[in-house]
Amino acid sequence: MPANKKLLVLPGDGIGPEVMHEVRRVIDWMQHRRSLSFEIDEGLVGGAAIDAVGSPCPDETVAKARAADAVLFGSVGGPKWDSLPFDQRPELGILRLRKDLGLFANLRPAVVLEPLVDASSLKPEIVRGVDIMVVRESTGGVYFGEPRGTETLPDGKRRAFDTDVYHEDEIARVARVAFDLARKRRNKVTSVEKANVMQSGRLWRAVVGEVHKAEFADVELENMYADNCAMQLCSRPRQFDVILGSNLFGDVLSDLAAALTGSLGMLPSATLGAVDATTGKRYALYEPIHGSAPDIAGRGIANPCAQMLSFAMLLRWSFGLEDDAKLLETAIEKVLAGGLRTADIMQTGRARVGTSVMGEAVVRELEKLSA
Numbered sequence: 001m002p003a004n005k006k007l008l009v010l011p012g013d014g015i016g017p018e019v020m021h022e023v024r025r026v027i028d029w030m031q032h033r034r035s036l037s038f039e040i041d042e043g044l045v046g047g048a049a050i051d052a053v054g055s056p057c058p059d060e061t062v063a064k065a066r067a068a069d070a071v072l073f074g075s076v077g078g079p080k081w082d083s084l085p086f087d088q089r090p091e092l093g094i095l096r097l098r099k100d101l102g103l104f105a106n107l108r109p110a111v112v113l114e115p116l117v118d119a120s121s122l123k124p125e126i127v128r129g130v131d132i133m134v135v136r137e138s139t140g141g142v143y144f145g146e147p148r149g150t151e152t153l154p155d156g157k158r159r160a161f162d163t164d165v166y167h168e169d170e171i172a173r174v175a176r177v178a179f180d181l182a183r184k185r186r187n188k189v190t191s192v193e194k195a196n197v198m199q200s201g202r203l204w205r206a207v208v209g210e211v212h213k214a215e216f217a218d219v220e221l222e223n224m225y226a227d228n229c230a231m232q233l234c235s236r237p238r239q240f241d242v243i244l245g246s247n248l249f250g251d252v253l254s255d256l257a258a259a260l261t262g263s264l265g266m267l268p269s270a271t272l273g274a275v276d277a278t279t280g281k282r283y284a285l286y287e288p289i290h291g292s293a294p295d296i297a298g299r300g301i302a303n304p305c306a307q308m309l310s311f312a313m314l315l316r317w318s319f320g321l322e323d324d325a326k327l328l329e330t331a332i333e334k335v336l337a338g339g340l341r342t343a344d345i346m347q348t349g350r351a352r353v354g355t356s357v358m359g360e361a362v363v364r365e366l367e368k369l370s371a
């Protein structure tokens, strides 16, 4: 009997618990019908953790995450906590998990599924076949750099500052992840920065170039300014294979890439650490790229696909369960091909459904596919 796979589930805030509920159905199905054995723990994070125990990322949650084989994360934040001091906000929940577990490589696949070609914000002939992997550095850069702060100057005016800082080793290790992935895809990396106006951007370009020359000369490397990349994503998105960027640029460009696929509600992610040389263990956290969507939370209309696809990434990356991952991805695509749509991807002539009907339909499709 294979050992149980230890999962930590952190639903968080807003639509987080709603979409996570649908993934729990998928997990139940996988346990019963695919004989997978998960040992599931739940934990507190974000605003829910602030309300319960006064911290957005309690030590107990970090300890549970370290003990797990993989973490499935929902989303954090919302207007209820917006007036809290900066260092107590719910978003620190995810930032601390990424930092404490060393989760430096955030993989965000933006794939335009054939049934959703017409749901994209761009014309079908531009987006059909888009398959991009954004590799975003996720433990450095301006989200963590010091000094940062807000001060009041002698004239009474306020001034705020953040620091975009990168050590060359931080750039090199995430570049290796991007080049490695490109070799298994279409062999091209587009590295984005603002080397024309930022010191950290200039170092980024230099280090990516050095890693390329020394270890990955067989992969095509293209350097592109981040602003140009945003424009090119909208005009010629099919040119991209792997896009490599800093914490900030990767965050922004992947939300943009989500619009190509139809909705933020479609994009999953995996955030990976380094493989421990002694134990072979690799910390990993899986989450949709969207946030807690306060504008639709509590209404039962959120799209659960990004959260489900994040679970598919978990099966693939943490447990090597490629067949199960593929099965889940196929089930989701078939449900969409059958015409069901949550509001965010609604198209004329399709059937609008809520979060739980979408979740049930995916489980029904899983059953059909494995009959």
Ligand SMILES: NC(=O)C1=CN([C@@H]2O[C@H](COP(=O)(O)OP(=O)(O)OC[C@H]3O[C@@H](n4cnc5c(N)ncnc54)[C@H](O)[C@@H]3O)[C@@H](O)[C@H]2O)C=CC1
Pocket (backbone or CB within 6 Å): 015, 019, 074, 075, 076, 077, 078, 079, 091, 094, 263, 264, 265, 266, 287, 289, 290, 291, 292, 293, 294, 295, 296, 301, 302, 303, 304, 306, 344
């Ligand atoms: N990793 C995380 O937990 C993240 C948390 N946030 C937090 O989430 C809160 C809201 O941020 P926003 O900027 O509004 O970003 P958001 O991603 O929550 O929402 C942006 C827009 O996309 C829609 N949307 C997002 N996910 C959807 C889904 N699954 N189905 C249908 N529509 C969906 C929302 O309704 C909204 O109109 C903030 O507190 C922010 O800090 C934002 C991004 C990531």
Ligand SMILES: CC(C)CC(=O)C(=O)O
Pocket (backbone or CB within 6 Å): 091, 094, 095, 251, 289
């Ligand atoms: C800390 C997060 C709220 C930042 C973000 O938007 C993301 O990681 O996607």
Ligand SMILES: [Mg+2]
Pocket (backbone or CB within 6 Å): 251, 252, 255, 289
């Ligand atoms: Mg984001």
